[in-house]
Amino acid sequence: xxxxxxxxxxxxxxxxxxxxxxxxxxxxxxxxxxxxxxxxxxxxxxxxxxxxxxxxxxxxxxxxxxxxxxxxxxxxxxxxxxxxxxxxxxxxxxxxxxxxxxxxxxxxxxxxxxxxxxxxxxxxxxxxxxxxxxxxxxxxxxxxxxxxxxxxxxxxxxxxxxxxxxxxxxxxxxxxxxxxxxxxxxxxxxxxxxxxxxxxxxxxxxxxxxxxxxxxxxxxxxxxxxxxxxxxxxxxxxxxxxxxxxxxxxxxxxxxxxxxxxxxxxxxxxxxxxxxxxxxxxxxxxxxxxxxxxxxxxxxxxxxxxxxxxxxxxxxxxxxxxxxxxxxxxxxxxxxxxxxxxxxxxxxxxxxxxxxxxxxxxxxxxxxxxxxxxxxxxxxxxxxxxxxxxxxxxxxxxxxxxxxxxxxxxxxxxxxx
Amino acid sequence: xxxxxxxxxxxxxxxxxxxxxxxxxxxxxxxxxxxxxxxxxxxxxxxxxxxxxxxxxxxxxxxxxxxxxxxxxxxxxxxxxxxxxxxxxxxxxxxxxxxxxxxxxxxxxxxxxxxxxxxxxxxxxxxxxxxxxxxxxxxxxxxxxxxxxxxxxxxxxxxxxxxxxxxxxxxxxxxxxxxxxxxxxxxxxxxxxxxxxxxxxxxxxxxxxxxxxxxxxxxxxxxxxxxxxxxxxxxxxxxxxxxxxxxxxxxxxxxxxxxxxxxxxxxxxxxxxxxxxxxxxxxxxxxxxxxxxxxxxxxxxxxxxxxxxxxxxxxxxxxxxxxxxxxxxxxxxxxxxxxxxxxxxxxxxxxxxxxxxxxxxxxxxxxxxxxxxxxxxxxxxxxxxxxxxxxxxxxxxxxxxxxxxxxxxxxxxxxxx
Numbered sequence: 134x135x136x137x138x139x140x141x142x143x144x145x146x147x148x149x150x151x152x153x154x155x156x157x158x159x160x161x162x163x164x165x166x167x168x169x170x171x172x173x174x175x176x177x178x179x180x181x182x183x184x185x186x187x188x189x190x191x192x193x194x195x196x197x198x199x200x201x202x203x204x205x206x207x208x209x210x211x212x213x214x215x216x217x218x219x220x221x222x223x224x225x226x227x228x229x230x231x232x233x234x235x236x237x238x239x240x241x242x243x244x245x246x247x248x249x250x251x252x253x254x255x256x257x258x259x260x261x262x263x264x265x266x267x268x269x270x271x272x273x274x275x276x277x278x279x280x281x282x283x284x285x286x287x288x289x290x291x292x293x294x295x296x297x298x299x300x301x302x303x304x305x306x307x308x309x310x311x312x313x314x315x316x317x318x319x320x321x322x323x324x325x326x327x328x329x330x331x332x333x334x335x336x337x338x339x340x341x342x343x344x345x346x347x348x349x350x351x352x353x354x355x356x357x358x359x360x361x362x363x364x365x366x367x368x369x370x371x372x373x374x375x376x377x378x379x380x381x382x383x384x385x386x387x388x389x390x391x392x393x394x395x396x397x398x399x400x401x402x403x404x405x406x407x408x409x410x411x412x413x414x415x416x417x418x419x420x421x422x423x424x425x426x427x428x429x430x431x432x433x434x435x436x437x438x439x440x441x442x443x444x445x446x447x448x449x450x451x452x453x454x455x456x457x458x459x460x461x462x463x464x465x466x467x468x469x470x471x472x473x474x475x476x477x478x479x480x481x482x483x484x485x486x487x488x489x490x491x492x493x494x495x496x497x498x499x500x501x502x503x504x505x506x507x508x509x510x511x512x513x514x515x516x517x518x519x520x521x522x523x524x525x526x527x528x529x530x531x532x533x534x535x536x537x538x539x540x541x542x543x544x545x546x547x548x549x550x
Numbered sequence: 551x552x553x554x555x556x557x558x559x560x561x562x563x564x565x566x567x568x569x570x571x572x573x574x575x576x577x578x579x580x581x582x583x584x585x586x587x588x589x590x591x592x593x594x595x596x597x598x599x600x601x602x603x604x605x606x607x608x609x610x611x612x613x614x615x616x617x618x619x620x621x622x623x624x625x626x627x628x629x630x631x632x633x634x635x636x637x638x639x640x641x642x643x644x645x646x647x648x649x650x651x652x653x654x655x656x657x658x659x660x661x662x663x664x665x666x667x668x669x670x671x672x673x674x675x676x677x678x679x680x681x682x683x684x685x686x687x688x689x690x691x692x693x694x695x696x697x698x699x700x701x702x703x704x705x706x707x708x709x710x711x712x713x714x715x716x717x718x719x720x721x722x723x724x725x726x727x728x729x730x731x732x733x734x735x736x737x738x739x740x741x742x743x744x745x746x747x748x749x750x751x752x753x754x755x756x757x758x759x760x761x762x763x764x765x766x767x768x769x770x771x772x773x774x775x776x777x778x779x780x781x782x783x784x785x786x787x788x789x790x791x792x793x794x795x796x797x798x799x800x801x802x803x804x805x806x807x808x809x810x811x812x813x814x815x816x817x818x819x820x821x822x823x824x825x826x827x828x829x830x831x832x833x834x835x836x837x838x839x840x841x842x843x844x845x846x847x848x849x850x851x852x853x854x855x856x857x858x859x860x861x862x863x864x865x866x867x868x869x870x871x872x873x874x875x876x877x878x879x880x881x882x883x884x885x886x887x888x889x890x891x892x893x894x895x896x897x898x899x900x901x902x903x904x905x906x907x908x909x910x911x912x913x914x915x916x917x918x919x920x921x922x923x924x925x926x927x928x929x930x931x932x933x934x935x936x937x938x939x940x941x942x943x944x945x946x947x948x949x950x951x952x953x954x955x956x957x958x959x960x961x962x963x964x965x966x967x
Contacts, residue, residue, distance in 0.1 A: 145572075145573075145576070145589070146576050146586060146587065146589065147576055147577065147580050147729065148572075148573040148574065148575070148576030148577030148578075148580065149577075149760075149771070150573070151568065151569075151570060151573045152568075152569055152572065152573065153568060155562075155565075155569065155591065156562075156565040156567070156568045156569065157565065158565070159562070159563050159564055159565030160564065160565030160566075161565075163564050163565065169563060170563065170592065170593060170595070170598055171590065171591065171592055171598070171602070172562070172563065172590065172591035173588065173589070173590055173591075174572065174588065174589035174590075175587065175588055176587060178587070181587055181588070184609075185588070188605060192601075312564065314564065314566070316566075323656075323658060324620075324621070325621055325661040325663050325664055326658070326661065328621070328622055328661075328663055329661055329662075329663065335622065335623055335624075343560075343561075343622070343624055344620075344622055345561065346620075346703075347703055354561070354566065356564070408860075409833075409854070411833070411836070413840075414837070414840075415833075415836045415837050415839065415840025415841075415845075415849075416826075416828070416832075416833030416834060416835065416836025416837040416839075416840065416852070416854065417833060417836075417837040417840075418833065419828070419832045419833025419834075419836075419854040419856070420831070420832050420833040420834040420837050420948075422832065422833075423830075423831075423832025423833065423834075423856060423948075424832075424944075424945065426906070426907065426908055426909055426910075426944055427909065428832075428856070429856050429857050432832075432856055432857075433856060433857035433859060433860055434853065434854040434855050434856040434857055434860035434864070435833070435853075435854040435856075436851065436852075436853055436854070436864075437826070437833065437836040437851040437852040437853070437854065438851050439836070439840060439845070439846050439849055439850060439851040439852075440846050440849075440850035440851055442850060442894070442895070443825075443850055443851035443894055446894075446895075447851070447853075447893060447894065476864060477859070477860055477863075477864065478859070478863075489843070490843065491843055492843055492844065493843075520655070520656070520657070522655050522656065524680060524681040525681055525705070526681075526705070527841075527843055528841065529705065531837075531840075
């Protein structure tokens with residue numbers, strides 16, 4: 134028993150809309166333990182949609198459609214499915230009544246075009262749409278095939294899914310093994326270096342372990358198949374512990390954890406406070422820290438010293454050093470960190486100065502060169518040099534710089550504790 | 551001649567990742583005038599991927615793959631395609647050299663697992679990846695079939711697409727009727743209010759005009775079908791001018807324009823400078839301004855006064871006013887704006903103080919209440935109150951607040967000029 138997701142809409146092919154419905158349905162099917170192996174997007178075209186149905190029924194038993202249930206002439210999903218299985222459409226008075234009432238609630242009269250939405254294949258059950266005018270159907274046109282249709286509007290689809298489709302699917306007893314996953318997150322180690330350290334784990338069958346990389350971060354996803362979520366967690370937990378042990382300090386958190394959140398937790402534990410001095414990140418480091426509600430308990434603020442005048446006048450960087458070493462230097466990074474720490478009276482001061490590009494690089498100071506300064510509770514200050522290279526572009530250099538700064542502080546806070 | 555998009559990755563089926571690649575490729579194919587009628591997502595499974603290829607070559611001539619080019623064992627796209635067409639994989643020394651060099655730039659040594667990425671089907675051309683280690687291929691395994699492969703990482707894929715795939719596809723002369731679109735962007739007006747102003751335009755057939763809304767912004771997309779991009783632009787231009795005229799100051803830019811970039815252009819024109827004082831946005835306003843390379847010409851920096859101590863000590867907000875009116879008040883917003891402007895010696899000072907939530911709201915000062923202060927060249931200062939509501943959540947309130955501040959300054963700069 135497996136499902137297939139079929140999203141109908143020319144707007145999806147043209148890229149006018151991001152297909153978030155297939156992501157939602159994929160997550161939901163995994164949680165229900167119903168496998169699905171294919172997703173298809175097809176335009177508002179009856180012949181092509183029929184071809185897609187033909188292929189889908191050859192390899193899946195549950196067909197989940199989104200889109201094409203609207204009132205306009207290009208909305209063809211329901212009639213095309215009925216036509217494919219050779220079943221007539223029937224006007225359903227209860228849908229007419231529901232649409233009429235919804236229009237009345239908004240002080241409007243149902244338009245004739247909406248009548249179309251009351252047509253469902255003979256023998257199909259209505260899948261009610263509490264928030265919109267387009268209902269879906271649950272239908273078994275053949276004993277071995279089950280069809281569910283949903284409108285393309287995500288908010289309507291989500292509610293119809295959780296209120297009607299989930300209880301229906303659970304009742305069928307099709308969900309055998311659910312899939313549950315944990316993402317472990319690592320900073321300061323490359324994908325291939327981490328992969329080599331944990332290589333034997335990639336051969337596991339349940340749970341499986343797979344690496345993902347992006348924006349300076351590496352993740353290991355541990356996915357388990359089991360009869361229930363807690364049984365899956367029992368399979369995942371020992372592997373998770375082992376992977377975290379192997380990775381050591383390079384592991385920073387799981388799932389929705391961010392470096393900003395992890396640093397925040399550590400500062401909260403130690404009762405310490407933080408301020409930042411930002412040049413090339415221009416506020417991005419502060420933004421990451423303040424993504425967390427309640428961060429004012431440990432993050433007091435900072436100085437965006439984008440122009441050198443701000444480094445000199447507000448931060449108090451030594452003008453001779455700025456002249457001699459340049460704004461992008463370990464000396465200036467260290468002074469930024471210590472000066473902001475003192476100026477804002479915090480336990481820690483964290484600074485970033487670098488060349489985010491695409492212009493401004495030289496042979497000795499190329500785009501991607503970044504210095505991070507860290508001043509600690511005893512006023513000791515250190516700086517760290519990074520060469521992120523130009524290839525990722527300005528936005529990536531800035532994001533990786535801010536996360537690298539947070540990661541440096543994270544390691545210090547862990548070693549300190 | 552038509553294309554088919556095939557996205558490979560179990561993480562897509564499980565919903566771990568939103569499939570933005572198919573949206574990007576759909577838009578790009580429309581711009582090239584190459585029709586595509588189907589998109590398929592399939593997991594990291596060679597047998598199923600082969601079935602997908604079998605179906606795709608029966609209905610399309612250009613197969614575009616994303617994903618599954620990484621160094622780990624579950625990355626199988628390239629070998630599966632080669633296997634399907636019965637062609638051996640060949641190790642390409644130029645790819646080994648490229649990967650080795652990329653590792654060296656980051657001070658690392660290429661790992662043995664990366665060697666796998668140097669294997670391409672015999673006879674395939676390399677589609678270079680300037681930013682990552684996984685190159686793609688351009689390959690005609692049969693005279694009537696062309697295959698292009700890309701890694702799943704969007705930033706790498708985008709660059710490979712625009713630098714190599716687009717010139718290649720254009721050269722083939724496959725593009726017939728292209729679809730070209732312009733997105734006009736508006737701030738400070740709701741979707742329905744704008745829709746009512748421009749309602750007759752929604753009935754146009756070529757170009758079409760359609761509204762989209764999200765994150766406080768409204769867009770009108772104008773799409774034209776024509777033989778060439780310039781012919782499409784000729785259809786779009788008069789409609790674009792009319793829509794901009796109707797919208798007046800609510801229109802701020804098109805396509806990739808951001809409010810940060812537009813404000814930057816206006817400041818550059820007037821030769822003026824800007825500093826910011828941020829509380830609830832925590833650096834997000836500075837980050838938006840410094841997203842633009844060269845922004846140091848007009849954006850000098852700012853103070854992140856997240857904690858009240860920073861508002862008092864570094865900015866110099868009056869302690870009695872802070873006590874009497876609270877940190878989230880028009881008085882404090884105005885003082886933040888004027889103090890940062892004076893402290894950093896800029897023409898303009900822009901401040902934000904508000905309650906981003908989800909906690910911290912009260913009956914009189916609910917979550918979503920935000921004050922923006924703007925101090926101008928003659929030291930006149932004004933504040934503006936906004937109630938964004940709690941429903942969008944912390945991240946949306948912060949983003950909308952920063953964009954609203956930029957929009958306020960944009961309007962002032964236009965009226966000033």
